[in-house]
Amino acid sequence: MREHTSFQAGGRADLLIIPGSVEELSSTLKILAFHDVDTLIMGNGTNLLILDGGYRGAIVKIGRDLGHFETKENILVAGAGALLKDAAAEALSRGLGGFEFASGIPGSVGGAVFMNAGAYDGEMKGIVGFVQVMSSDGERITEMSNTDMDYGYRKSALMGNGGIVVSAAFSLVTKDREAIRSRMEELSAKRREKQPLDMPSAGSFFKRPPGNYAGKLIEDAGLKGASIGGAAISTKHAGFLVNENNATAKDIIGLMRFVQEQVFLNSGVHLEPEIRIIGEES
Ligand SMILES: Cc1cc2nc3c(=O)[nH]c(=O)nc-3n(C[C@H](O)[C@H](O)[C@H](O)COP(=O)(O)OP(=O)(O)OC[C@H]3O[C@@H](n4cnc5c(N)ncnc54)[C@H](O)[C@@H]3O)c2cc1C
Structure with missing residues (x-):
């Protein structure tokens, strides 16, 4: 998995599956559940260390094929496979503020919503409105509210229930594009300087x-x-x-x-x- 994780270390998975759509994700999970195969969901692999012996089972990588965007008024809906930097760019292009803190985090929307990723006084908890969650057997999609997510520091309800983020609706605020851009540049410069x-x-x-x-x-x-x-x-x-x-x-x-x-x-x-x-x- 060294090619799929930002640590560039670790062994092989028995199977790596990259679904091309939400329907493919669902059918993949149904098949894996039917055959009782241990399954790990991954996003962009930027918060994961796979040990050298690898993973006995299937790793399902939620990539950019599941990374669509939609906006309605001040709500940005992003597919789980979208990268945070692309979601931040989308918010900027719509003149929506609130996502700037996440623009330099190299993960996916799904990984960030799962981890309650945060930086520079912002965290997913502060902007997540609703999350579409698929059950681990691929059978159902339900909607979880911000409260249902039971967010804490780098913690969410999904850590206990195996739910898979399919998309998230972020509640943002109308903001001047130049102000958004300059905040993103400021945070990015801080990262380059310190990390x-x-x-x-x-x-x-x-x-x-x-x-x-x-x-x-x-x-x-x-x-x-x-x-x-x-x-x-x-x-x-x-x-x-x-x-x-x-x-x-x-x-x-x-x-x-x-x-x-x-x-x-x-x-x-x-x-x-x-x-x-x-x-x-x-
Ligand atoms: C240089 C660098 C800087 C970073 N800076 C920050 C920072 O400022 N703040 C911060 O919080 N983090 C930071 N991170 C860590 C990481 O980017 C975040 O935790 C990010 O949210 C992980 O997203 P991912 O898609 O890479 O998740 P992955 O690493 O692929 O997975 C992480 C966890 O999320 C689960 N997961 C992934 N996708 C889904 C999904 N769709 N549904 C359910 N579960 C899922 C996985 O099973 C796994 O348990 C940084 C990492 C790097 C390399």
């Missing part, structure tokens, strides 16, 4: 512990630049574990455990991974 965007990673590796920042705790523990195998702690932003030189998932997991141990010894804080770690060790 190691030239290296494979899955973004901030750890969740933000209450009242603190993972990057600061890692830096305070003297770990900036530390490495195991091909995996390293970014020298630009200590919250990012990066694939510096053909890292295996084992290198990345080894580094994760080392960081957790050292940060705990140094500050008494247990860092929890934000990224989703899936599959089998080799």
Whole structure:
């Protein structure tokens, strides 16, 4: 799965299926459920680490074929496979503000709605109106409201029920296009300045512990630049574990455990991974 994840690491899946439409997604899931095949849904693979032994089962990748847009007044509906940057560009073209915070997050709409992705004081919880969710067996599509999504920090109700985001309706506000554009440019410049965007990673590796920042705790523990195998702690932003030189998932997991141990010894804080770690060790 190294070709399909932003970490560029990890083993093979038995099957990788990329449905071309919502109907194909539904029939794929029905067949997989009928044959009792373990199934993982993925979007753009920017918050995922697949272990080196790969995934025994089917990975269903929701890509741009399921990434349509529709707008009605201040509502932007986006298919789950649309990239956030394209959804932000669509909102800009319609003069709709509120999506700017997400324009630099490299994931898909589905992954972001599932993860409650957020940045720079914005999060999906603040803009999601309704979500169309397909059941994991492909049989039904239901609508979940923002309240039904039970959002918390990098957490949603879908994490417990296996539901698959098909599309989301975002409640935005009419805003001057120049103001939207300049906010997006400002945030993008901040990212370029602070984040190691030239290296494979899955973004901030750890969740933000209450009242603190993972990057600061890692830096305070003297770990900036530390490495195991091909995996390293970014020298630009200590919250990012990066694939510096053909890292295996084992290198990345080894580094994760080392960081957790050292940060705990140094500050008494247990860092929890934000990224989703899936599959089998080799
Ligand atoms: C350089 C970089 C910067 C980043 N910056 C940020 C940031 O500022 N803020 C932030 O929150 N995140 C950030 N991330 C992490 C990541 O981009 C987000 O979490 C994003 O929302 C993940 O979307 P994805 O489509 O890549 O999901 P994936 O990585 O493919 O999947 C993530 C999880 O979502 C589930 N999922 C994916 N699609 C669906 C769907 N349609 N229905 C149900 N479940 C689904 C998967 O099963 C998996 O559990 C960053 C990552 C990188 C590499």
